[in-house]
Amino acid sequence: MRARKVKGLAPEMPLDEALQRIAETRLKEVRSFEHAVHDPDAVEDLHDMRIAAKRLRYVLEMSEPVLGAKARHGAKQAKKLQELLGEIHDCDEHLPLVERHLARLRGEDATAVAATAARTAADLEPAAAREAPHRRHYAGLEALAAYLRARRDVLYRRFVREWARLEKADFAASLNGEVT
Amino acid sequence: MASARTVPGFADSASFREAATRVVAVRTEEVFEHTEHVLDTSDIERVHDMRVATRRLRAALEIFAICFPKAQHRKVLKEVKRLADALGERRDPDVAIEAFARVRDTLPAGDRDGIKHLIEHLRVRQAGANETLGEALERVQREGLHERLLALTAEVQPA
Numbered sequence A: 001m002r003a004r005k006v007k008g009l010a011p012e013m014p015l016d017e018a019l020q021r022i023a024e025t026r027l028k029e030v031r032s033f034e035h036a037v038h039d040p041d042a043v044e045d046l047h048d049m050r051i052a053a054k055r056l057r058y059v060l061e062m063s064e065p066v067l068g069a070k071a072r073h074g075a076k077q078a079k080k081l082q083e084l085l086g087e088i089h090d091c092d093e094h095l096p097l098v099e100r101h102l103a104r105l106r107g108e109d110a111t112a113v114a115a116t117a118a119r120t121a122a123d124l125e126p127a128a129a130r131e132a133p134h135r136r137h138y139a140g141l142e143a144l145a146a147y148l149r150a151r152r153d154v155l156y157r158r159f160v161r162e163w164a165r166l167e168k169a170d171f172a173a174s175l176n177g178e179v180t
Numbered sequence B: 001m002a003s004a005r006t007v008p009g010f011a012d013s014a015s016f017r018e019a020a021t022r023v024v025a026v027r028t029e030e031v032f033e034h035t036e037h038v039l040d041t042s043d044i045e046r047v048h049d050m051r052v053a054t055r056r057l058r059a060a061l062e063i064f065a066i067c068f069p070k071a072q073h074r075k076v077l078k079e080v081k082r083l084a085d086a087l088g089e090r091r092d093p094d095v096a097i098e099a100f101a102r103v104r105d106t107l108p109a110g111d112r113d114g115i116k117h118l119i120e121h122l123r124v125r126q127a128g129a130n131e132t133l134g135e136a137l138e139r140v141q142r143e144g145l146h147e148r149l150l151a152l153t154a155e156v157q158p159a
Helices: A015-031 A043-067 A069-114 A126-131 A138-168 A171-175 B016-032 B045-063 B070-104 B113-142 B145-155
Strands: none
Touching: A015 A043, A015 A069, A015 B016, A043 A069, A043 B045, A069 A126, A069 A138, A069 B070, A069 B113, A138 B070, A138 B113, B016 B045, B016 B145, B045 B070, B070 B113, B070 B145, B113 B145
């Protein structure tokens, strides 16, 4: 996701003014994904929101010596948001990875089991199932997939609560450290 | 994960441009301090630390973009992004292996084989990503990215 252009920046402008403008733009960028907060399936938008939160965090961390303790506070809030969205993103990446692996194993097993029968066989003996090379692999992988799905739900609910907390505490003040 | 280093004199910078040179110089050094042993897959924190340092450098280059000569800036930013991508490709299987192993270790012994098998697959991917990262690091060294980043900051040093 490309960062929004910061308007009115100039190399010779005072540092505090420049940092304030950048922080304001980065905060707007985070808030522009507000529509995704209550949509658990908005995987791409939540991922982009994480990137926006990361950008806000970096500019606030950098700004602390100039903008003071409020920037530090805002950076902490942005970091918290970024990390939580990062954990959700990991689940969104890992679950398909496990499911693709399961699908590959099922395919390999079906091929191996089918190979036990002659090309002209009328049916397949139930005992052929024993020839599935991955038959002992499924239990753990299914448990892992269930865990990832459940963890994603837990983390997402926590994210919604965290967002509500930020809004209640005056979002701009919390995330931007009241630098605006 | 190491915190970003304090940039000496940052708050006293007379202008945005002056701050740019200071920040980019410090963030550059942070990246290149992490190159040693980064290909050692037995300690995945090394890649993580270098990746974080690279992201901070990239963020600084983007924040201060208008302070640098356009062509040189675009070129080094592209190369920093490429390095970050190679680090990310290595980091992804590291994270998955670690997360899956944590679940595996809680399961009864008879249920662990599937996750072990998946982790073996991920180790192959990790090894491939490590080779790609090795090539990316060689390229960075061959093309003098470190020196060019420092030269970029020297070019816009205030008189």
